Amino acid sequence: MAWRFALMIDPAAAGDPRTDFAATFSPIDPAAPALSVGELSTQRGDGIFESVGVVDGHAQEVRAHLDRLAHSAAICDLPIPNLEQWREAVALAAEHCGPGENVIKLILSRGVEHGPAPTAWVTAAPAADFSGPRRHGVRVVTLDRGYDSGVPARAPWLLLGAKTLSYAVNMAAIREAKRRGADDAVFVTTDGFVLEAPTASLILRVGDTYVTPAPTGGILHGTTQVSAFAWLEEQGLPTAYRQVATSELPRADAAWLVSSVRLAAPISEIDGIPIPVDSALTARLNGYLLSPRD
DSSP: OOOOEEEEEOOOOTTOOOSOOGGGEEEEOTTSOOSOTTBHHHHHOOEEEEEEEEETTEETTHHHHHHHHHHHHHHTTOOOOOHHHHHHHHHHHHHTOOSSEEEEEEEEEOOBTTSOOOEEEEEEEEOOOOHHHHHHOEEEEEEEOSSOTTHHHHOGGGOTTSOBSOOHHHHHHHHHHHHTTOSEEEEEOTTSBBOOBTTBEEEEEETTEEEEEOOSSSSOOOHHHHHHHHHHHHTTOOEEEEOOBGGGGGGOSEEEEEETTTEEEEEEEETTEEOOOOHHHHHHHHHHHTSOOO
């Protein structure tokens, strides 16, 4: 990935009343070393992040991403970010994005071991080309996440509702999916309920209703899924949050993986069973997701 821009942030307290945070930003060469060898984000994955889609210089759904960053910080016992400071950083990064689709990443780390804390930075880079998956769909397999649906309530220290930097399991799941001849995975619980994909939310069409697994703590509440539901409701189409049984997946009338950068990719196959692809609705939905959204 060819980074366009990188910016270190001196994190301000959540209650800092300043209206201009320019003095807290330090642009850096994105190709140059910037982090200490003691940085806990790289040593232990101890931090949180957000990926903000940018279309023709417009950063999408910034408020939703910043709210989720604050939510993740609270779950992980990190200092609550000053949202105005981060909003200003996003706007600065967006100015360095070229035309077309780009991605801004926001990273808040616990900092350096036995040193200053926290560490924060923002990067901007061109997005990967997802036109193929958006048009032709993706094949997915279900993978056991290794816990039952009651774990989030019993073990909050697993940080299941936070978007943390600890993505090794997510990447391993995608590799396993590819070993099985698929493109992506959908995590399921040991007691038979659907969670999410490693880097995306899941939307199913069941009859006339668009359904997503309820964000009860075991999954990340997707910003793009929320935006997609708002659009579907504007079209007069019913939506629902509820528990989704794994057995429902192959019977879905249509299904999508949705995320901030890939946007809506229709699912064409689940565990080898073909799923109908609604190309017309997918194109309309992606047209909306590519439009300026705040």
